[in-house]
Amino acid sequence: MASADLLLHPVRLRIVQVFLGDRALTTAELRDELPDVPPATLYRHVGTLADGEVLEVVAERRVRGAVERTYRLRSGNTVVRGADAAAMSVEEHRRAFMTFVAALLGDYDRYLARQDVDLERDLVGYRQAAMYLTDDELRDLIGDLAAVFAPRLAHEPAEGRTRRLLSTILMPGE
Template sequence: MTTTEICESIGDVPRTTLYRHIKILLEHNILSVVSEQKIRGSLERTLSLNVTEIAKHNTLENATKTAFAFLMNKYMTFQNYFNSQKSDPAKDKIFLNNKILMATDEEFDQFLSELRDLFIKYNFEYSEGRRARDISIVSAPGEK
């Protein structure tokens, strides 16, 4: 994906902010430059995720820290929201839900496939009247 395509697909974030974040991701080897092409005097880069670098940090040893960071991020999001003078959970459709599913591995794989399809179906482009909805899903270990 080119930097221009990234900016177009995330239309609600200023270009300068995206370029700054892209630079940070490149510096930390999370993104890599696949190709460069001169377009009207500017250098257009095609970028790719550096899956190898990401996989280095996705280890069993880091799993607890990763889960904690994820959950603390959600906690801070809720804390900031509820400390805001503008928080209106009913209007903003804020909810928490927990459900234990009884499923075989095959049934759970089917569930995850259908869930992925729902995310694809409802992953709309930014446009007037739409706002970001932060949906987080955690599959935690069940008790044996």
């Protein structure tokens, strides 16, 4: 299965998103984070991601005669690489982008469904800006952003830290 096919399924994309931030989770913990996904569906997609080497088993333990596995993302396997992206048709790119946007909408809907929504307190926002950049200037910007994000991506969960999702989309404007 091509990496695009593997990663850009709505349920598998949500599973990958739950693991972002170097999290190690059992399937039971994953079920708690995705309660709207039926258990059989969740197990099937976890198995598909593990077979596709997107998830790796980092621990196993016996629980009431069964083996409980703890999984973590293989970070290098969570991106649709250039060759796979280049091989995708326009319609496949459209479907992949719609899957990505639908995942964003789902995340936002789940946030809004909380009892204590406060966008200002929670620092929730969305915005769009237009910049005029050459390709080299854009590459510099991407490098600058990577340098800013890298130390923050390495933060471990800790008291006072909230897991936050940052999603980016870059495309030329009209």
